[in-house]
Amino acid sequence: MMAKVENNKTHIQQLTNDQLLERFQTEDKKIYFDELYKRYIPLLYGLCLKYLKNIEEAKNAVMEIYGEVSTNHSLYIIKNFHDWLYTFAKNHCLHEMRKSNSRRFVELVDDKVNFEKEFTLFDGNRSSEEEKALAVCLKKLNENQRKCLEYFYNDHRSYAEIVATTGNTLSKVKSYIFTGRRNLEICIAKELKKAEKEDFEQQ
């Protein structure tokens, strides 16, 4: 009996998030949802910490979200649990913030910003045009942004390591990297368009 339970537990732990969601949706067994939610606890707790700025409140919020999500009918039809849970949890935290009437400054993330292309540009193989554009754009960035981006993407240093190297605060390092990436993306896009235009004109 015990061995059977253990086997079942191990089996569940080996399933991917998508498989767990699928099993839950088809078999309607809470054990799958619990395992899935358990995997999201660090993310949820961190998210709630960001908005609520309090460990206890964040803890409570995680449990409240669990209660609300587990009884939510949308759970049976959603396809992307990750994004759905993120939106659900964020809304919950924002609602909690409004309830407590606290004036907390929270930097809202623009979800629509997609750095995938730029990211690939940094890591993957680059064409001569892309290489050229990147070199031009990096020069256009301010020194802090450029340095932080280089440390982060070329040297594979973590935020903490960059903080230690540069002496800047963590928030500043993050800001340099984030803003630098955005500026770089815009710049590269412009440079590539420009190069395309020049090529077209030459032809």
Add this chain to the structure above:
Amino acid sequence: MELKDYISNREGEEANQLERRSMNDPFLREAIDGFDSVEGNHLSVIRKLEEQIGGKKEKKPIKSRPWIWIVVLIAALLAASPFLWKTIRQTIENAGQKHSNQNLSINENIPVSRDSALHADHFVNEESTSQSDSLPYKEEKSSPLSIPEKSDQKKAIFISPTLTSEESEESNIAKSPELQEKTPNTTVNQTIESKNPSESQENKTQITHTSSTFGENEFISYFKRNYDRSLCKGQTISFVVNFYVSPTGHPGNIVITENNCPEMATEIKRLLLGSPIWSKTNRRVTLQINL
């Protein structure tokens, strides 16, 4: 690297990979921001939260937790203890009552005849029983335990409850002024029909006895008052009886060691068993009575 690992170790290439991933994942990015914004032992909090969620499904079956059964058993015993105690007490009381009723029936209320004394002679040991077995007993017209018919009612022995109220005492005493003189401190009244044919003219003889103390002397006078005078008539009767007064004050283990009138043996036992409660209990008594 998982986010949990990242919380405890934010250095190295793996941490960098996670941070890079967070660039495309707002959920992860905001979570990292959250951990950066509030200081504390986040890992233990996460562990507790996981236990809270996981704990619900990881509950061991009751089978594997014998202490639960022990606790349940103890709780059940504690819960039932007043009832059990009550039941035990009731059983003991009932047993005691039954015993005392038995004695009462022998002592005071049930018609005390020689045959009934013989039947109820469970206190008498074998020695005395063998002696009494050989003794003839009086044939009675009706069984003392049977319900008397109307015509026999006068002859029947009436069972009167033990009265303790002064009123009942007074009324009984008032009915028998002679006896009132003899036993002024009466507490228990008995109405017994005398089986002595010589006394049968008086259908009912009220024997009023029992005083605040009852011992050897009281028994001798009680015996002299109540014994069947038709036995060994004209003969000087002398016997020595040995018995044990139980903690409840009832004579038992009756052994007649000397007796010059064998017919008297049953009468001795009858009167002993039917005697009032003895004051001094838990002792062996040897009595010599000369009539």
